[in-house]
Amino acid sequence: xxxTRERSKLRLREFLQIGLITGALVLVMTQGLGFFAPKVHAxxxxxxxxxxxxxxxxxxxxxxxxxxxPRFDVLPRNAVSTxxxxxxxxxxxxxxxxxxxxxxxxxxIEGRPPGPIWAHQGFTLFPPQVAVEVTQEGAKINNxxxxxxxxxxxxxxxxxTPFHPRFHPFAxxxxxLALWTFNxxxxxxxxxxxxxxxILFREHNKLPVxxxxxxxxxxxxxxxxxxxxxxxxxxxxFTGAFFFPNQFxxxxxxxxxxxxxxxxxxxxxxxxxxxxxxxxxxxxxxxxHETMSTHWFHDHMxxxxxxxxxxxxxxxxxxxxxxxxxxxxxxxxxxxRLPSGTAKSWANLDYDxxxxxxxxxxxxxxxxxxxxxxxxxxxxxxMTVNLVDNPFFEVEARKYRFRILNAAVSRFFxxxxxxxxxxxxxxxxxxxxxxxxxxxxxxxxGIAERYDIVIDFSRYAVGSxxxxxxxxxxxxxxxxxxxxxxxxxxxxxxxxxxxxxFLEFRIVRQPAVQDVSQVPDPLxxxxxxxxxxxxxxxxxGSGGSQTTTGSTxxxxxWGIKTDNQGDMLNADYGRITAGPNFGTTEQWTLKNGGGxxxxxxxxxxxxxxxxxxNGSANNVPAWEKGRKDVYRLRPSGSVTIKMxxxxxxGMFMEHCHNTVHEDNAMLMRWEIDNxxxxxxxxxxxxxxxxxxxxxxxxxxxxxxxx
Amino acid sequence: xxxxxxxxxxxxxxLLSGVLVLGSLFIANHPAHAxxxxxxxxxxxxxxxTLQVSGSAPALKTGLSEAINFSGPLxxxxxxxxxxxxxxxxxxxxxxxxxxGTGSTTGTVYINECEANLSRPFGATDAIKTTFAFFEDKxxxxxxxxxxxxxxxxxxxxxxxxLTKVTGSVSTL
Numbered sequence: 001x002x003x004t005r006e007r008s009k010l011r012l013r014e015f016l017q018i019g020l021i022t023g024a025l026v027l028v029m030t031q032g033l034g035f036f037a038p039k040v041h042a043x044x045x046x047x048x049x050x051x052x053x054x055x056x057x058x059x060x061x062x063x064x065x066x067x068x069x070p071r072f073d074v075l076p077r078n079a080v081s082t083x084x085x086x087x088x089x090x091x092x093x094x095x096x097x098x099x100x101x102x103x104x105x106x107x108x109i110e111g112r113p114p115g116p117i118w119a120h121q122g123f124t125l126f127p128p129q130v131a132v133e134v135t136q137e138g139a140k141i142n143n144x145x146x147x148x149x150x151x152x153x154x155x156x157x158x159x160x161t162p163f164h165p166r167f168h169p170f171a172x173x174x175x176x177l178a179l180w181t182f183n184x185x186x187x188x189x190x191x192x193x194x195x196x197x198x199i200l201f202r203e204h205n206k207l208p209v210x211x212x213x214x215x216x217x218x219x220x221x222x223x224x225x226x227x228x229x230x231x232x233x234x235x236x237x238f239t240g241a242f243f244f245p246n247q248f249x250x251x252x253x254x255x256x257x258x259x260x261x262x263x264x265x266x267x268x269x270x271x272x273x274x275x276x277x278x279x280x281x282x283x284x285x286x287x288x289h290e291t292m293s294t295h296w297f298h299d300h301m302x303x304x305x306x307x308x309x310x311x312x313x314x315x316x317x318x319x320x321x322x323x324x325x326x327x328x329x330x331x332x333x334x335x336x337r338l339p340s341g342t343a344k345s346w347a348n349l350d351y352d353x354x355x356x357x358x359x360x361x362x363x364x365x366x367x368x369x370x371x372x373x374x375x376x377x378x379x380x381x382x383m384t385v386n387l388v389d390n391p392f393f394e395v396e397a398r399k400y401r402f403r404i405l406n407a408a409v410s411r412f413f414x415x416x417x418x419x420x421x422x423x424x425x426x427x428x429x430x431x432x433x434x435x436x437x438x439x440x441x442x443x444x445x446g447i448a449e450r451y452d453i454v455i456d457f458s459r460y461a462v463g464s465x466x467x468x469x470x471x472x473x474x475x476x477x478x479x480x481x482x483x484x485x486x487x488x489x490x491x492x493x494x495x496x497x498x499x500x501x502f503l504e505f506r507i508v509r510q511p512a513v514q515d516v517s518q519v520p521d522p523l524x525x526x527x528x529x530x531x532x533x534x535x536x537x538x539x540x541g542s543g544g545s546q547t548t549t550g551s552t553x554x555x556x557x558w559g560i561k562t563d564n565q566g567d568m569l570n571a572d573y574g575r576i577t578a579g580p581n582f583g584t585t586e587q588w589t590l591k592n593g594g595g596x597x598x599x600x601x602x603x604x605x606x607x608x609x610x611x612x613x614n615g616s617a618n619n620v621p622a623w624e625k626g627r628k629d630v631y632r633l634r635p636s637g638s639v640t641i642k643m644x645x646x647x648x649x650g651m652f653m654e655h656c657h658n659t660v661h662e663d664n665a666m667l668m669r670w671e672i673d674n675x676x677x678x679x680x681x682x683x684x685x686x687x688x689x690x691x692x693x694x695x696x697x698x699x700x701x702x703x704x705x706x
Numbered sequence: 707x708x709x710x711x712x713x714x715x716x717x718x719x720x721l722l723s724g725v726l727v728l729g730s731l732f733i734a735n736h737p738a739h740a741x742x743x744x745x746x747x748x749x750x751x752x753x754x755x756t757l758q759v760s761g762s763a764p765a766l767k768t769g770l771s772e773a774i775n776f777s778g779p780l781x782x783x784x785x786x787x788x789x790x791x792x793x794x795x796x797x798x799x800x801x802x803x804x805x806x807g808t809g810s811t812t813g814t815v816y817i818n819e820c821e822a823n824l825s826r827p828f829g830a831t832d833a834i835k836t837t838f839a840f841f842e843d844k845x846x847x848x849x850x851x852x853x854x855x856x857x858x859x860x861x862x863x864x865x866x867x868x869l870t871k872v873t874g875s876v877s878t879l
Contacts, residue, residue: 422851438839438851480825485835596789635787636750
């Protein structure tokens, strides 16, 4: 290449032209084509995008309640011996050639950080007994759909019929760049697990090696958070422990009761148990008051969680126990006999239904669309349930349990039945409540929160219908606009298409077998935690600033101020913000410092108990009196919780689960401190590349961390 | 590949201009940046009023064998946040667990689970309709809970953002 001096003399116009081309190329290379999507006013729905079309010729236009809601797709539980290569305590660093698009050279086959620090804690004590092997890949047709129930309990869906990756039969299939899911297919995936049966969850990254091949949003490096598992940090889906295309990551989920190392260690408490395969149970160590039930798992890639989860990287995980057996007939004085079924010893799904709520938007071609340039958040204009648009679900005239997950990016939902009749809330964030709470309108369910409810359809005549209704109008990612009355919501909202009916229950028959399920009181009382030894304060707000540079830090509008000291800091997963002592109980106050915004704050690893809202225990409603892992702050509000840090070590996170806020720097790292033994203090930060993971010292440790 | 100084200058200038253009585009496509940095923490205005509410739920509406008469205290707490960028909004918290229902014929006592936190736009007045579950005061009765409607009319002093008056009643849908 040779340019003359004359030609190198650029005029301003040429300079700008080259600049525009260069900029455009860089944008396309780094962001995909979505950057150039048309923009409309920020407070319209969907955020910054044109309304999603509902007519795709030659199909009829999409109407609500014209397709069945699919049950989740139950992932196979295989023998661990089926995994090749066999799982190892430390990351498998066998080398492989790295695709040139990822920098070439050689790198490890497993993306988990290598060495003893990120080795599976308890791998010997809790060796994996079940293998669940998945991929993360672009959309394709599902030919192996397993709903876990017969078609009669899945609204007539024939699982043998290929299941297309589309939001409605009258909408086009999603392309492999638009929708990325576990195994690349719909419906969303469900893992079945039980206490004391450790799972090895092996995830293969089969996403495109070229980052620009993302349909406009999303990134091909991933980290999967088991929300909210009580296990070591190496299995938590730490935001900086991400892995790349052509790698896998072994997550070891031991499924243990919190306190197993100090409470009921001889496993003599009959309430602390796990179901066996023969209608009985066996005792396990730990505190049964810490029994968990409804988890989910989702991508947690640093600064890309909103895009990747929106793109489809989310599933659910039902955990069964002696208390929450998944069999409503077993009457042994321990089993709560919640609605589920009777055919199997445990984990009956007949009348136990996972529900994933997520608002979406799609472009003129019907492909999933997202606006990643509004840092308030993203609101979609199409309501999906289990990733299909406004479906119906056939039920028998009996009690059902619904495990409802808000998997939206920024939207809150407030749910009611269209006739205003009662639902009974039994769990919050995967934890059965101390007492069931009868409600006609659920509280606003924040992003990542899970509400388990029971609806008794026996009050309806066969042939009748009732609808689930969203009462909350929300037109931007900041917070809900307003909660409507049931009557108003049923009339719909001109400003927000997601207000109103979104799920039609069709009562199709009397129960095939007698409903023997119960909703007893009490359910699971709260654990008694040791006295608080330390208090910390975290203030979540805007105006964040950054004090560090490098690949672990990010600059964005959001931040967290710690212990009323210093600035509101942007996210840096190399910075240690808090280091609670192993085994101790701390009191954390989470404050909304951002005026009228709302932030649902998620704390990884340990469940907390809310002891005050806005400074008073009287402000804690009945449905928040159990254990939780997501804490809505509400505008100008605060939440005070207590948590015990025990059993496992490593680095974890705390962040806003409005994932746009999270991605734009409202996230911090904390880690367990044991004074240096057996855990390091502080832990080195993993730096992930396709060629391998290296470690660097933390680039910042806040003065009140340890 | 060899490049002379002119070529290098072109490349550097192109990259520099690309960065400038990108920066401009980024800022232009960054609506939250200005909003977020301009948002300042403000102190919410909290007011609380306890009113006595009453009303009746006819048997025809509830499916019970008798009408239920309600009476008791309802605590209404308003938390107004006057965000400098978003304007004022309010969370209306209700605690009506002190409201008792009584069967008009049998005298059966009904309790309830009337707690709510409602997001509402702020104005001089607000009319709220929300529902709650009520059930007999005996073990397990929550399984057969019925629905009541509480209607509230709130008046605020828009200067102080304090709740000045609430009226309300209990009925059915």
